[in-house]
Amino acid sequence: MASFHPHYDAIVVGSGPGGASVARTLAATGARVLILERGSAAPVAGTLTQMTAMAAIPGKGAFFHRDASLLVRGVTAGGSSTINFATAASPPAAFARLGIDLADDERALRAELPLGPLPDDLIGPMARRIMTAAQDAGLGWRKLDKMIRPALCRTGCWRCMYGCPFGAKWTARDFLDEACRHGAQLVADARVERVIVEHGRAAGVEVTVGGTVHAVRAPVVVLAAGGIGSPRLLHRSGLAPAAVPFFSDPVVAVMGSVDDLDGGAEVPMAAGLALPGEGISFADLALPRPMYSAFAAQVGRFDRLHAHARTLSIMVKIADEAGGAVARAGSTRR
Numbered sequence: 375m376a377s378f379h380p381h382y383d384a385i386v387v388g389s390g391p392g393g394a395s396v397a398r399t400l401a402a403t404g405a406r407v408l409i410l411e412r413g414s415a416a417p418v419a420g421t422l423t424q425m426t427a428m429a430a431i432p433g434k435g436a437f438f439h440r441d442a443s444l445l446v447r448g449v450t451a452g453g454s455s456t457i458n459f460a461t462a463a464s465p466p467a468a469f470a471r472l473g474i475d476l477a478d479d480e481r482a483l484r485a486e487l488p489l490g491p492l493p494d495d496l497i498g499p500m501a502r503r504i505m506t507a508a509q510d511a512g513l514g515w516r517k518l519d520k521m522i523r524p525a526l527c528r529t530g531c532w533r534c535m536y537g538c539p540f541g542a543k544w545t546a547r548d549f550l551d552e553a554c555r556h557g558a559q560l561v562a563d564a565r566v567e568r569v570i571v572e573h574g575r576a577a578g579v580e581v582t583v584g585g586t587v588h589a590v591r592a593p594v595v596v597l598a599a600g601g602i603g604s605p606r607l608l609h610r611s612g613l614a615p616a617a618v619p620f621f622s623d624p625v626v627a628v629m630g631s632v633d634d635l636d637g638g639a640e641v642p643m644a645a646g647l648a649l650p651g652e653g654i655s656f657a658d659l660a661l662p663r664p665m666y667s668a669f670a671a672q673v674g675r676f677d678r679l680h681a682h683a684r685t686l687s688i689m690v691k692i693a694d695e696a697g698g699a700v701a702r703a704g705s706t707r708r
């Protein structure tokens with residue numbers, strides 16, 4: 375059963391990179407911080423079952439758009455960083471154009487996180503084949519920066535997207551641990567329902583834990599529940615217009631077969647090519663076998679279901695226009 379203090383200095387909703395970094399900064403100043411996370415904080419097992427619970431339950435971790443494309447988020451301690459591809463890139467130029475200077479923050483993170491290209495022995499045969507072909511064609515395809523500790527990463531491992539059970543992949547769970555070492559309290563499996571507003575100011579939140587609704591108080595409430603979770607909470611708290619702006623860059627996997635490879639088990643997005651002027655980026659994208667099969671079935675290619683080990687996959691990411699919305703009912707449109 376969750377037990378709460380009568381008073382906190384700040385409540386942080388969500389424990390992804392956003393929430394965890396704010397929580398650790400606040401906790402380091404001595405503030406009494408409560409972190410409320412909807413997902414579980416169980417150790418990462420790197421299994422399909424756990425990944426499904428974190429990111430594939432419709433309406434919780436997975437949302438279908440009208441065009442049948444899929445939007446995924448990680449509902450777990452560490453948020454989407456627990457299931458993401460661990461690829462790092464500098465902030466897009468759009469921030470600078472808006473007068474937001476992130477240079478110092480980027481420098482600090484590059485110094486703190488395990489960030490850099492993978493050594494050659496961790497680049498899988500499929501990523502290497504694609505990189506060689508692209509470079510032979512004169513393209514500036516190169517190794518990408520990864521948030522991976524090479525010393526803990528295993529050749530032939532493909533589990534990044536299931537959650538890394540070896541501690542090789544950086545996730546916001548590192549920031550969470552640090553926040554807790556500074557005295558922050560993390561309550562997992564805690565779904566925040568709404569922000570309590572009194573006299574025009576946030577005064578706490580209502581949160582459901584184990585079927586019981588608690589009112590927890592703090593003068594500062596940080597909503598870091600992600601691109602879908604935060605607008606939903608603003609709606610439920612009566613603090614947002616009917617539609618909150620939303621965009622997500624769609625990812626398409628383009629696949630082709632080769633006869634002389636028997637692979638499919640490697641770190642995804644090891645190398646790629648960004649064309650910022652065109653708003654497109656490419657990377658190798660070796661998928662775990664069940665995901666590959668789901669993608670093949672989604673587009674009706676049942677003849678390809680068993681071709682995982684010899685199918686090269688390239689991720690094509692295309693910048694979206696800023697025209698979508700998260701609606702009051704919680705649905706997303708883009």
Ligand SMILES: Cc1cc2nc3c(=O)[nH]c(=O)nc-3n(C[C@H](O)[C@H](O)[C@H](O)COP(=O)(O)OP(=O)(O)OC[C@H]3O[C@@H](n4cnc5c(N)ncnc54)[C@H](O)[C@@H]3O)c2cc1C
Pocket residue numbers: 387388389390391392393394410411412413446447448449450451452453454455457458459460461462463564565566567598599600601603604607643
């Ligand atoms: C499949 C995938 C691959 C990705 N690959 C990369 C990559 O390679 N490189 C990269 O930089 N980025 C990648 N991303 C994006 C990156 O992970 C996100 O940008 C980042 O995690 C966003 O951080 P956040 O803290 O804003 O939100 P999130 O990480 O989404 O965290 C929000 C947290 O809030 C919690 N929450 C939501 N609602 C509530 C509620 N009502 N009450 C309590 N808690 C709640 C959620 O459970 C979650 O833990 C990827 C994302 C996905 C889904």
